[in-house]
Amino acid sequence: MRGPIDGVHPALAPVLYTFQQAREDLARVTAPLTAARIWASPHGFGSVGFHLRHIAGSTGRLIAYLQGRELTTEQMAALRAEHEARGEGREELLAALDHAFQEAEAVVRALDPALLPEPRWVGRKRLPTTVAGLLTHIAEHTQRHVGQAISAAKWAIYETGA
Numbered sequence: 001m002r003g004p005i006d007g008v009h010p011a012l013a014p015v016l017y018t019f020q021q022a023r024e025d026l027a028r029v030t031a032p033l034t035a036a037r038i039w040a041s042p043h044g045f046g047s048v049g050f051h052l053r054h055i056a057g058s059t060g061r062l063i064a065y066l067q068g069r070e071l072t073t074e075q076m077a078a079l080r081a082e083h084e085a086r087g088e089g090r091e092e093l094l095a096a097l098d099h100a101f102q103e104a105e106a107v108v109r110a111l112d113p114a115l116l117p118e119p120r121w122v123g124r125k126r127l128p129t130t131v132a133g134l135l136t137h138i139a140e141h142t143q144r145h146v147g148q149a150i151s152a153a154k155w156a157i158y159e160t161g162a
Contacts (some may be wrong), residue, residue, distance in 0.1 A: 018138070
């Protein structure tokens with residue numbers, strides 16, 4: 001309910017709205033978290049840090065598929081390392097997320113809406129989809145992990161009693 005985005009076809013705008021909402025929600029929910037809480041895995045669930053890193057990485061990977069590209073060696077290595085707590089703090093994680101969103105936004109803004117029904121594939125198994133399907137999945141997948149990050153943040157705060 002944010003209104004039109006200047007220069008963006010209405011069929012492309014939902015994924016951009018998703019990025020806006022994700023930025024806002026994740027900045028708010030991570031504000032009170034210490035580095036330890038960001039990397040806490042309450043009850044074995046994914047940490048907030050994992051979810052932030054995964055949203056950024058999956059956005060980049062899905063954009064590669066949207067563009068009809070294979071994943072790079074760097075993207076595959078990052079995927080394998082998403083669960084590893086390397087100690088990045090809130091600002092570093094949010095900056096990486098913002099960078100991934102900015103790159104994706106540039107691709108989406110430049111996309112010709114006439115390409116929406118064009119076939120695409122995802123992953124090594126080359127699962128069939130379309131440009132529209134990938135855009136939908138990017139938005140849905142982002143919001144799913146935002147929700148999980150919010151839950152993990154609440155658990156991390158609850159578990160530490162602060």
